[in-house]
Amino acid sequence: MIRSQRWKGAAFTVPFQLGFVFLYLVPIGYAVHQSLFREQQSGLGLGGATEKFSGLANYRQGVTDPAFLSSVLRVVLFACVQIPVMLFVSLVLALFLDAITSRVASRFRILLLVPYMIPGVVAAIVWINLYSPSVGPLTSLGKLFGSSWNFFAPSMVWPSIGNLLTWHGIGYNMVIIYAALRAVPRELFEAARLDGASEIRIARSIKVPYVRGALVLTGLLSIIQMLQIFNEPALFRNVTPQTVDDSFTPIMIIYNQAFTAGNYHYAAALSVLLALILGIASFLFYRLTSREAD
Numbered sequence: 001m002i003r004s005q006r007w008k009g010a011a012f013t014v015p016f017q018l019g020f021v022f023l024y025l026v027p028i029g030y031a032v033h034q035s036l037f038r039e040q041q042s043g044l045g046l047g048g049a050t051e052k053f054s055g056l057a058n059y060r061q062g063v064t065d066p067a068f069l070s071s072v073l074r075v076v077l078f079a080c081v082q083i084p085v086m087l088f089v090s091l092v093l094a095l096f097l098d099a100i101t102s103r104v105a106s107r108f109r110i111l112l113l114v115p116y117m118i119p120g121v122v123a124a125i126v127w128i129n130l131y132s133p134s135v136g137p138l139t140s141l142g143k144l145f146g147s148s149w150n151f152f153a154p155s156m157v158w159p160s161i162g163n164l165l166t167w168h169g170i171g172y173n174m175v176i177i178y179a180a181l182r183a184v185p186r187e188l189f190e191a192a193r194l195d196g197a198s199e200i201r202i203a204r205s206i207k208v209p210y211v212r213g214a215l216v217l218t219g220l221l222s223i224i225q226m227l228q229i230f231n232e233p234a235l236f237r238n239v240t241p242q243t244v245d246d247s248f249t250p251i252m253i254i255y256n257q258a259f260t261a262g263n264y265h266y267a268a269a270l271s272v273l274l275a276l277i278l279g280i281a282s283f284l285f286y287r288l289t290s291r292e293a294d
Helices: 002-013 014-034 057-065 066-099 102-117 122-133 135-146 157-182 187-193 199-208 212-227 233-241 249-260 264-293
Strands: 039-043 049-053
Touching: 002 057, 014 057, 014 264, 039 264, 049 187, 057 264, 066 102, 066 157, 066 199, 066 212, 066 264, 102 157, 122 135, 122 157, 122 233, 157 212, 157 233, 187 199, 199 212, 212 264, 249 264
Parallel strands: none
Antiparallel strands: 039 049
């Protein structure tokens, strides 16, 4: 009977297992297989192209491609600034919600989640129009204070994208951190108040250490999302192609290699390399944060 119940319980996971195999493992295996080949033109290039096994040649080209390496470094440096800012704002908002009553917090929580409910492409289009010097209100607002900022200038593109990503992601991260805060025993707060601790001291010494796991989780998710950034730079490229080129981010390079240049095998190799970079970055971040927690 116990064995039968185990099989029945395992049967509930079959839809997930099938989806995981056919939507994740099979595409990954196919990408690795494609990355080991190259297309070769026969004769003088007038005949049809044939696939030829090239081993790790595509990977050697990828790790020495200056455009790909520059795009990875560009996104990593941006992530080192944007992710801490976004997580800090999310933490502050979660602490604020935890300090007020549950009824008021539920209303603010829904309000702060509205940006995350908006699709990323729609949010990017909205902010591009807000940044626009011709139709957006931000340029006119800056002129009132004597500033002539240009959100599409080379020095302002990354801050403009970072502001968009922070606005879009703080609600999701805030909910995760807030859920961890609600699990903290309330007795600790009462004991701290009886000892004369202020609300700031309670937040710094009790609440923040308790939500370290939630901060690590949101940090990992943010790293994975950041290295795969595509929608926002692609839409910015339509507005300012002289600033955002087709090699601005790693995913943009992979997209152009696959669907513009038609070099699917090299694009597959770059995809595998980017997946390895994501795995290494996530592992290092987890190890560093776990060591600090210990």
